[in-house]
Amino acid sequence: MVAIEADGLTRRFGDLLAVDDLDLAVDREVFGLLGPNGSGKTTTVLMLTTLLRPSAGTARVSGHDVVREAARVRERISYVPQDMAVDIKLTGRENVRFYAALYGVAGRDRVDEVLGLMDLADRADDLTGTYSGGMRRRLELAQALVHEPEVLFLDEPTLGLDVAGRRAIWDHIADLRRGGMTIFVTTHYMDEADQACDRVGVIARGRLVAIDAPAALRRRIGGERVVLRTDRPAPPVAVGGIRLVGREGDRSVYHADDAAAEVPALLAALSEEGVVVRGLEVSSPTLDDVFLALAGRQDEGGGFDYRSFRNMIRRRH
Numbered sequence: 052m053v054a055i056e057a058d059g060l061t062r063r064f065g066d067l068l069a070v071d072d073l074d075l076a077v078d079r080e081v082f083g084l085l086g087p088n089g090s091g092k093t094t095t096v097l098m099l100t101t102l103l104r105p106s107a108g109t110a111r112v113s114g115h116d117v118v119r120e121a122a123r124v125r126e127r128i129s130y131v132p133q134d135m136a137v138d139i140k141l142t143g144r145e146n147v148r149f150y151a152a153l154y155g156v157a158g159r160d161r162v163d164e165v166l167g168l169m170d171l172a173d174r175a176d177d178l179t180g181t182y183s184g185g186m187r188r189r190l191e192l193a194q195a196l197v198h199e200p201e202v203l204f205l206d207e208p209t210l211g212l213d214v215a216g217r218r219a220i221w222d223h224i225a226d227l228r229r230g231g232m233t234i235f236v237t238t239h240y241m242d243e244a245d246q247a248c249d250r251v252g253v254i255a256r257g258r259l260v261a262i263d264a265p266a267a268l269r270r271r272i273g274g275e276r277v278v279l280r281t282d283r284p285a286p287p288v289a290v291g292g293i294r295l296v297g298r299e300g301d302r303s304v305y306h307a308d309d310a311a312a313e314v315p316a317l318l319a320a321l322s323e324e325g326v327v328v329r330g331l332e333v334s335s336p337t338l339d340d341v342f343l344a345l346a347g348r349q350d351e352g353g354g355f356d357y358r359s360f361r362n363m364i365r366r367r368h
C-alpha cells in the first residue's frame with residue numbers, strides 16, 4: 052500500500068482549474084509540493100485530507116478513497132493548516148489535551164510524550180499567547196501527532212518563522228520521517244525544500260510539471276546560476292549561452308550553459324552599455340532555477356512571474 056496516491060486529481064473553481072489532472076504516489080518520505088502563491092498547493096492538500104471534494108479524478112490515502120472512505124482516511128492522517136490553529140488563552144498542555152479528546156486518545160502519557168517530542172515540555176503549562184511563532188508551530192505539530200497518524204500533511208509549516216524556528220521545524224519533520232511516517236508538505240520556499248525533502252513536485256498554475264529528488268531536478272537543468280550586482284538595472288544584452296532569468300533593482304540573475312566561457316562576454320557587453328558591475332557570483336543551479344525553467348517553459352509567451360521571483364530572491368539574502 053502506498054501512503055498517498057492521486058490519479059487525475061482535479062479541482063475547478065468556476066472557470067479556474069486550480070488543480071489540473073494531478074498524478075502522484077508518495078510513500079514513507081518527506082514529499083514537498085513546491086510552487087508560488089496561487090499555484091494549487093493548498094487545494095491539493097484539502098482534497099487529499101478529505102476536506103474538499105475533487106471535481107474529477109481520485110485519491111487514496113493510507114489505502115482509502117478520500118471521497119468514499121473519508122472517515123477512514125481521517126482516522127489515519129493529520130493535517131496542520133497554513134493558518135495558526137492554537138488557542139492562545141489555553142496553555143500548551145491544554146491545547147494538546149483538547150486535541151487528544153477530539154481524537155478520542157486517552158491518557159496523559161501521550162500528551163506529555165508529544166509535548167516532549169516537540170521540545171515543549173518545560174513551557175507546557177504557560178499560556179500559548181506567550182509562545183513564539185516557532186513554538187506555536189511546534190505545538191500544532193504536537194497536536195497533530197497525538198493520535199499517531201500514518202500520514203502527516205503540513206501546509207506551509209515554516210511560513211513567517213525566523214531562521215532558527217524554520218530549522219527546528221524541518222529537524223522535527225526529519226525525525227518523524229525516520230520513525231516511518233509519510234510527510235506531505237507544501238512550501239513556496241525552494242531553498243528549504245531542496246534541503247529537507249526526499250522528493251519534490253513542482254506545481255505551476257495547477258499542473259505538476261516535474262517530480263523528482265531535488266538534486267536530480269537541479270542536474271536536469273544543468274549549467275550555472277550567475278548573479279550580477281550592478282550600479283543600475285542591467286539592460287538586456289545578447290550573449291550566446293547565457294540568459295536573463297530575473298531581475299530586481301541592482302540584482303540580475305542569469306542562467307549560463309557554461310559560465311567560465313560566457314561570463315567574460317556578458318561583462319564586456321554590459322561594460323559597453325556603461326554598466327558598472329559591483330558583484331559577481333556563480334553557483335550551481337538552485338531549485339528556484341529549476342522552477343523558473345520549468346514554469347517558464349510551460350507558460351509560452353513568457354509570462355514570467357516577477358512577483359514570485361522577487362519572493363524567491365528575497366529569501367536567499
Ligand SMILES: Nc1ncnc2c1ncn2[C@@H]1O[C@H](COP(=O)(O)OP(=O)(O)O)[C@@H](O)[C@H]1O
Binds near residue numbers: 064067092093095
Ligand atoms: N474556495 C475557492 N474559491 C475560488 N477560488 C479558489 C478557492 N480556493 C482557491 N482558489 C484559487 O485556486 C488557485 C489555487 O489556490 P491555492 O490552492 O490556495 O494555492 P496555493 O496554496 O498554492 O497558494 C488560486 O488561483 C486561488 O485563488
Ligand SMILES: [Mg+2]
Binds near residue numbers: 092093094133
Ligand atoms: Mg496555500
